[in-house]
Amino acid sequence: MHKIILLIDFSEEYTKNLLRGITRYSREHGPWVFCRMPALYRETIGIEGIVKWAKEWGAHGIFGQLYKVPETRRITEAGIALIAVDFRERLTGVPNITGGYFEAGRLGAEYFLKKGFRNFAFYGFRNIVWSRERAFGFEERIKKSGCTVEYFEHRNARSRELWFYKPSSLSNWLKSLPKPVALMACDDSQGQHITEACRHSGIRIPEEVAVLGVDNDETLCNLSDPPLSSIMLDTERAGFEAALLMDQLIRSKKTVARDIIVEPTQVFTRQSTDIYAANDKHIAAALKFIHQNIYANIRVTDVLKHLPLSRRALEKRFQQMTGLPVYKYIYNLRIEKFAEKLLETDKNINEIAFETGFSDCKNISRRFRILKGCTPNEYRKKHVIRND
DSSP states (O other), X not given: OEEEEEESOTTSHHHHHHHHHHHHHHHHHOOEEEEEOOTTHHHHTHHHHHHHHHHHHTOOEEEEOOSOHHHHHHHHHTTOEEEEEOSSSOOTTSOEEEEOHHHHHHHHHHHHHHTTOOOEEXXXXXXXXXXXXXXXXXXXXXXXXXXXXXXXXXSOTTOOSOGGGSSOHHHHHHHHSOSSEEXXXXXXXXXXXXXXXXXXXXXXXXXXXXXXXXXXOHHHHHHSSSOOEEEEEOHHHHHHHHHHHHHHHHHHTOOOOXXXXXXXXXXXXXXXXXXXXXXXXXXXXXXXXXXXXXXXXXXXXXXXXXXXXXXXXXXXXXXXXXXXXXXXXXXXXXXXXXXXXXXXXXXOHHHHHHHTTOSOGGGHHHHHHHHHSSOHHHHHHHHOOOOO
């Protein structure tokens, strides 16, 4: 029976989802015994005190949010298996539960570009890996579209002052941004900072500022006014894989620096981004029609019926705004909706294909692989933990 110390912040939804995956593995392959050690022990008794307590208890492994490589060495030198949970930076020499942060940033950028935005901003922390790399991924994709990103970054990740509820440099920055602007926050907590600062500054969401967070923490997202859209992560799956790796480390008594990656899956849309922001009113209307009718087998001719434009004018203006021809935009969006249903339901591939407007089910796997890099079944298996 493994004895595992959890030296992590238990208040965050991200961590809770990791623990769901870890405890599921322990139920299936254990039993394991867990010690929930408050993260403040890092500061109060220090790493020496943690190691001393772990040895007295007979701990086999630790999932820990740690600051520095010397802390990890002290734990592994004591014969205790360690998997670091991303806190500020990835740690070398040990496995990390880390994230596809660049990918999350690119996903956020793609989401806003599809809605027709041409003004972009990012809010986060320069000195924390998960924020910094999400910003890089976001900016990289935005620059490819010919646009730039405005930044507001502060350094204090755990400030106790509720400064974002008051007039501040953040509210001044928000007022200065060109409107409408698509703003990605590094996580849901910072996304709520933005919605509060906008509300107290009289900035309308989503009409002037559309706000997107990361983690899809339902409590935070629904506390936000208006409710916050957010990028979903396959955190529980990563927790399950991390527990498997911990089991292997304990049994082999060897340290293997193989990271567990928490991948972004899709965007959960709420009111904070429920808008199509093309400056061209006809293209905005086209985008709205496409998104509202994507589950029907719509074609470019259906879009044209609702616009006072020729096909040539529509195609030219639509490509300028979104970077894609109308038919390809519809096709790609339909694939995204197909991917969402793969994770949200247990329906088979043909049923989902029919629901999302694909009339030719035979080629769906080939089409899906072109955009997602894997088959629908592989995608579902990768991102969903099932209770078989």
